[in-house]
Amino acid sequence: MSSQFQDRQGKPLSLALYMYDSCAYCQRVLAAMRSLGFDIPLRNIRKDPSALAELVQTGGSRQVPCLFVNGQPLYESADIIRYLQTEVRR
Numbered sequence: 181m182s183s184q185f186q187d188r189q190g191k192p193l194s195l196a197l198y199m200y201d202s203c204a205y206c207q208r209v210l211a212a213m214r215s216l217g218f219d220i221p222l223r224n225i226r227k228d229p230s231a232l233a234e235l236v237q238t239g240g241s242r243q244v245p246c247l248f249v250n251g252q253p254l255y256e257s258a259d260i261i262r263y264l265q266t267e268v269r270r
């Protein structure tokens with residue numbers, strides 16, 4: 181299956197946002213995603229124990245939001261939003 185997203189060089193990107201609904205920082209990222217028209221898969225760590233386990237094992241922290249980019253964690257809402265705005269293409 182081809183990726184919906186690409187980096188600036190046109191290479192496919194696999195993206196997933198680890199989040200939960202009541203997190204204000206997650207809501208900021210979700211608002212940016214809506215504004216960019218990016219339909220990025222969500223992994224809700226409060227509803228899905230396997231998502232929480234993946235976040236902690238791979239990311240090293242249970243902090244959300246965390247954007248997984250080709251399996252690599254990117255923490256901090258401001259950094260995630262900047263990354264989406266500047267590096268990601270549909």
Ligand SMILES: N[C@@H](CCC(=O)N[C@@H](CS)C(=O)NCC(=O)O)C(=O)O
Pocket residue numbers: 202203204205206242243244245255256257258
């Ligand atoms: N500076 C971080 C703050 C993120 C943050 O504080 N996230 C909270 C939820 S709103 C969190 O992950 N807390 C740990 C937890 O819920 O276990 C950002 O902007 O992303």
